[in-house]
């Protein structure tokens with residue numbers, strides 16, 4: 001058995017669909033390893049206020065289907081201070097919680113790191129393992145964070161609906177999506193929903209250029225006879241110009257280009273806002289949360305601390321048959337004959353991946369029955 005007998009779990013910062021799947025998996029795996037699990041409500045605020053409840057298999061059994069987080073979440077500014085973290089460490093020690101799993105984004109992981117700093121907390125510093133969870137996909141050293149896939153699907157579904165009405169009326173829609181300073185959701189959802197233009201902060205364009213690119217996209221949709229088409233523009237919230245301002249400057253420029261009396265282009269704005277953060281997690285987010293939660297507990301039991309469990313595609317490919325493409329770091333160029341040979345191995349259950357899948361399922365047999 002691990003030297004950590006009781007673990008705490010909290011979710012912190014903006015909620016993300018799939019957090020519940022991570023809580024459930026971490027709870028069930030920890031129980032299967034003989035640990036006691038304490039859920040801490042409302043993130044670091046709840047930790048400071050002593051909001052602790054024991055989690056059992058029964059508590060968490062069906063939560064994986066639900067959006068949000070059963071543990072609730074807050075953004076706790078007070079946790080940026082040393083006295084608050086001292087209180088939190090004392091709270092954990094009082095309840096004999098020696099390991100903490102923190103599920104959240106940048107700020108939450110930074111909080112976990114400070115909390116576990118031996119230079120600050122001495123022997124009271126708990127072990128911590130972080131799980132990346134933020135719809136923004138703005139966390140380093142992980143390919144995906146919990147919540148991103150569901151948010152992307154929500155945006156694509158909304159854009160499909162908006163495109164129906166946009167096409168029916170030959171209108172231009174500017175759809176604003178969340179993502180804070182990161183354009184990942186806008187970019188990926190833009191590709192998946194066939195947007196005519198995607199505006200994202202990483203492009204670093206000043207407002208005038210943003211307006212001009214929108215003008216170009218809209219005018220480009222007119223056919224040779226001058227008929228107005230529909231245009232879908234997806235704009236990340238982090239782009240420097242406010243969305244309503246973009247609309248009015250776009251309208252003014254279209255009046256200028258076409259003549260105010262002849263300009264028939266109607267523009268509309270939809271801000272998806274917090275809709276993007278809610279809803280039932282996609283199958284991928286349930287799986288991602290569960291797999292990260294599983295590894296978090298097993299790693300903590302094996303003595304790890306001050307780590308984040310990251311999600312990366314398996315990248316141990318032999319150099320003579322595979323190389324990372326220059327165009328997209330997720331995409332590799334692999335030899336076709338080698339691919340087919342490895343597929344044979346996979347189907348025969350002889351490849352490292354097939355063996356890993358089999359042993360992972362073996363390990364989980366005990367957990368499923370909780």
Ligand code: F6P
Nearest residue numbers: 014105134135136178179180277
């Ligand atoms: O980080 C997640 C996120 O949803 C961002 O996309 C957005 O900018 C922010 O949180 C909104 O925060 P709040 O819910 O506190 O308004």
